[in-house]
Amino acid sequence: MQSTRRGSPWTGLGTVIAKETADHLSSARMRILEALVFLTALAAAYAAIRSIRATIGESPFLFLRLLTMAQDPLPAFIALLGFLIPLVAIALSFDAVNGEFNRRTLSRVLAQPIYRDALLLGKFLAGLLSLTIGLCSLWLLVIGLGLLLLGLPPSTEEMMRMLGFLVATIAYGGVWLALALLFSVLFRAPATAALAALGTWLVSSLFWSFLTDIIAALVAGPAEGVLGPRLAYLNAQQLIDRLSPNTLYAETALALLQPQTRALGPVLISQLQGAVLGAPLPVTQSFVLIWPQLTGLIAATIVIFAIAYVLFQRQEIRA
Amino acid sequence: MADPIIRAEALTKRYGSNLAVDHVDFDIAAGEIVGILGPNGSGKTTTILMLLGLTEPTGGRAMVAGFDPLRDPLEVKRRVGYLPDQIGFYENMSARDNLAYTARLAGLSRREIDERFNAALERVGLGHVGHARVTTYSQGMRQRLGLAEVLMKRPSVAVLDEPTTALDPHSTHEFLDMIRRLKADGTAVLLSSHHLDQVQSVCDRVALFNRGKLALTGTVTELAGRVLGGGHVFDVEAHGSEVPELIAGVPGVVRVQPLGGDRYRVDCRRDLRADLARHLARSVDLTGIFFAAPSLNEVYARYFEEAGDAVY
Structure with a gap:
C-alpha cells in the first residue's frame, strides 16, 4: 500500500542529536576511549617532537613531521589515529539501534511525532559530532604541544594541510560509524554487532593487503612480467586496495602530510620528465591529489548509511 | 455515536502469507474506554501499531483524531499517547530527563514541559522521586512514569498496552482509577489487557480479537447476551439436590453453573425471576434470587470454548 507521508522527515532531528551527543560525551565508554586515544596520540607526538628538535633546521614542515614521524617504540601519530579512530567510531554506534530495542525504548520514542529517518540520522550525526569534538580537541592539543615544545608557529600551508587531514580523519571515522550503525540495525544483540564491526575492521586493517595481492593476481595475472612489474597487476591491486577505507585514509594522510608526495599510484618514467623530485607540491595540488580518496570516504559513509536506513525502515517496531 | x-x-495487515489483522472495523468515541482483548497473536498489538x-x-x-496514520503519522502521534507493554526508559537518566526528551520530541516548549511535568508526576504519585534516576525505579513506578508521559502530552487518545501486568493489587487499583480520570478528561482510551476483570471494571465497551479478526464488540452485557445466551444473569440461592435440574427445566434458561454452597449462576434469555421463583418455591427451600452482572471472564472463556481455536 503506497501513500505519501506528510510532515518533515527531520522533525525532532535536533532533539535526537542533542540527547545522543550528551549521552556520548558523558558516557564512561567514551571517556575511556578518549583517554586511550589522547594518551597514545600525545605520547607519539611528544616522542616525535623530541626527535624533531634534534634536526630542527632540516625541514620546512616541522608541524607536519610532528604527525608523521615515528620514534621507537611508538608508531607515528597518524598511524595510531588510523588504528584507533575505527575503534572509537565502532564504540560510538554498535548499539545505537539494537540498544533501543533491548531497552524497549524504541516504540516509546517512535510513538512521538518523529519519523524513523530523524532517529537514525540523529544517532549517526550525534556520533559524528562526538567524534569531531574529540578529534578537534586532539588536533588543538597537538598544535599547542608543538607550539610549546618547538617554539615555532605552524605556517599557513601547514595549518591548511593539518585541517585537511582533520577533515579526512572525520570522514574516515564516519565510514566506521556508519558501518557499526548498520550492524546495530542488522543484529539485535549489541555484542554480535560489535563483533561484526570489529571483525570488519581487523580484515580491513590487517588482512586486506594480503587479500588484495591474491585477488589482483587472480584478476590481472602475475605481478612480475618479463620486463619487470606489470602495470595491469599494479592497477588491479590498487583498485582493490582502495576498496578499503584504511587505504583511502592512508593515501590521504600521505599526500597531505608529506608534501613531497606527487602521485598516489604507479608512476611511469615518462611521467616524471621535468619533475623536480623531492620538491614539495603546493597545498592546492595536494588537495587535488587526495580529492578522489576524500570523496571515496564520504561516498562510502553515505552508501553504508543508506543501507542501514533502508533496513531500519523495513523493521517492525514492537519493542 | x-x-x-x-x-x-477493513483494516488489514499481512506479513507474507500470515494474515495478522483481517479486515477489522470499529469506531471509538471521544471519552470512551474500550478494552481490546484476545489471545497472544490475535492481532491486538498490530492493530494498535x-x-x-x-x-x-x-x-x-x-x-x-481526524488524521490518517498512514499519511499523517506525525499529526496522529501528536494527539495519541502510547504506553507500550513492558515500557523501557533510559536508565542513566532521571525520570524528568526521560520525560523531557519525549516531550521535546512531541514539540512541547521548555515552559510547557516545566508546567506539565510536575502535574503529571503528582497525578501518578511519583512527585517525590521525579529527579531520581529511572534505574532506581520499580517496575510499578516505571508503569506510572509511562502513564505520566502519556499525560504530559494531553492526548485525545491514550493507547495503553498491558499497563497493569507488573503491578501489585493496590497499584493496579490506583492505576485503573487514573485510567478513569483520563476518561473524565475526555480522552478516549484503548486498553489492551489479559486481565479481564480489570477490563470489565473500567471499560465502556470491549473488542474481542481472534485470529486477526474482530470477533465481538460491544458492552459486556451485550457480549454476554450473544455468547452466553440472553444476557440476563441471576444468582439463585436454594437448598436441595434437585435444584440444578429444576432451574434447567425452566423455559428460557440457557445455562446453570454451581458457584459453591447453595448458590447457582443462571444465564437466561429474558428476565425469568418470577418463573424461577414459582418453579423452585414449590419443591425446594428458595432463599433468594439476585441480579448478577455477566462476567467478562465467562464470556471470554465461553467464546473460545466454542470457537475452539484460541492460542493461549
Missing part, C-alpha cells in the same frame, strides 16, 4: 475519534475500516502509524496497513484505512 458522535464523530468517532478512532475509526478503522497501525493506529499509531508505527506500521503500515496492507489494506483498509484508519482515522485517528
Whole structure:
C-alpha cells in the first residue's frame, strides 16, 4: 500500500542529536576511549617532537613531521589515529539501534511525532559530532604541544594541510560509524554487532593487503612480467586496495602530510620528465591529489548509511 | 455515536502469507474506554501499531483524531499517547530527563514541559522521586512514569498496552482509577489487557480479537447476551439436590453453573425471576434470587470454548 507521508522527515532531528551527543560525551565508554586515544596520540607526538628538535633546521614542515614521524617504540601519530579512530567510531554506534530495542525504548520514542529517518540520522550525526569534538580537541592539543615544545608557529600551508587531514580523519571515522550503525540495525544483540564491526575492521586493517595481492593476481595475472612489474597487476591491486577505507585514509594522510608526495599510484618514467623530485607540491595540488580518496570516504559513509536506513525502515517496531 | 475519534475500516495487515489483522472495523468515541482483548497473536498489538502509524496497513484505512496514520503519522502521534507493554526508559537518566526528551520530541516548549511535568508526576504519585534516576525505579513506578508521559502530552487518545501486568493489587487499583480520570478528561482510551476483570471494571465497551479478526464488540452485557445466551444473569440461592435440574427445566434458561454452597449462576434469555421463583418455591427451600452482572471472564472463556481455536 503506497501513500505519501506528510510532515518533515527531520522533525525532532535536533532533539535526537542533542540527547545522543550528551549521552556520548558523558558516557564512561567514551571517556575511556578518549583517554586511550589522547594518551597514545600525545605520547607519539611528544616522542616525535623530541626527535624533531634534534634536526630542527632540516625541514620546512616541522608541524607536519610532528604527525608523521615515528620514534621507537611508538608508531607515528597518524598511524595510531588510523588504528584507533575505527575503534572509537565502532564504540560510538554498535548499539545505537539494537540498544533501543533491548531497552524497549524504541516504540516509546517512535510513538512521538518523529519519523524513523530523524532517529537514525540523529544517532549517526550525534556520533559524528562526538567524534569531531574529540578529534578537534586532539588536533588543538597537538598544535599547542608543538607550539610549546618547538617554539615555532605552524605556517599557513601547514595549518591548511593539518585541517585537511582533520577533515579526512572525520570522514574516515564516519565510514566506521556508519558501518557499526548498520550492524546495530542488522543484529539485535549489541555484542554480535560489535563483533561484526570489529571483525570488519581487523580484515580491513590487517588482512586486506594480503587479500588484495591474491585477488589482483587472480584478476590481472602475475605481478612480475618479463620486463619487470606489470602495470595491469599494479592497477588491479590498487583498485582493490582502495576498496578499503584504511587505504583511502592512508593515501590521504600521505599526500597531505608529506608534501613531497606527487602521485598516489604507479608512476611511469615518462611521467616524471621535468619533475623536480623531492620538491614539495603546493597545498592546492595536494588537495587535488587526495580529492578522489576524500570523496571515496564520504561516498562510502553515505552508501553504508543508506543501507542501514533502508533496513531500519523495513523493521517492525514492537519493542 | 458522535464523530468517532478512532475509526478503522477493513483494516488489514499481512506479513507474507500470515494474515495478522483481517479486515477489522470499529469506531471509538471521544471519552470512551474500550478494552481490546484476545489471545497472544490475535492481532491486538498490530492493530494498535497501525493506529499509531508505527506500521503500515496492507489494506483498509484508519482515522485517528481526524488524521490518517498512514499519511499523517506525525499529526496522529501528536494527539495519541502510547504506553507500550513492558515500557523501557533510559536508565542513566532521571525520570524528568526521560520525560523531557519525549516531550521535546512531541514539540512541547521548555515552559510547557516545566508546567506539565510536575502535574503529571503528582497525578501518578511519583512527585517525590521525579529527579531520581529511572534505574532506581520499580517496575510499578516505571508503569506510572509511562502513564505520566502519556499525560504530559494531553492526548485525545491514550493507547495503553498491558499497563497493569507488573503491578501489585493496590497499584493496579490506583492505576485503573487514573485510567478513569483520563476518561473524565475526555480522552478516549484503548486498553489492551489479559486481565479481564480489570477490563470489565473500567471499560465502556470491549473488542474481542481472534485470529486477526474482530470477533465481538460491544458492552459486556451485550457480549454476554450473544455468547452466553440472553444476557440476563441471576444468582439463585436454594437448598436441595434437585435444584440444578429444576432451574434447567425452566423455559428460557440457557445455562446453570454451581458457584459453591447453595448458590447457582443462571444465564437466561429474558428476565425469568418470577418463573424461577414459582418453579423452585414449590419443591425446594428458595432463599433468594439476585441480579448478577455477566462476567467478562465467562464470556471470554465461553467464546473460545466454542470457537475452539484460541492460542493461549
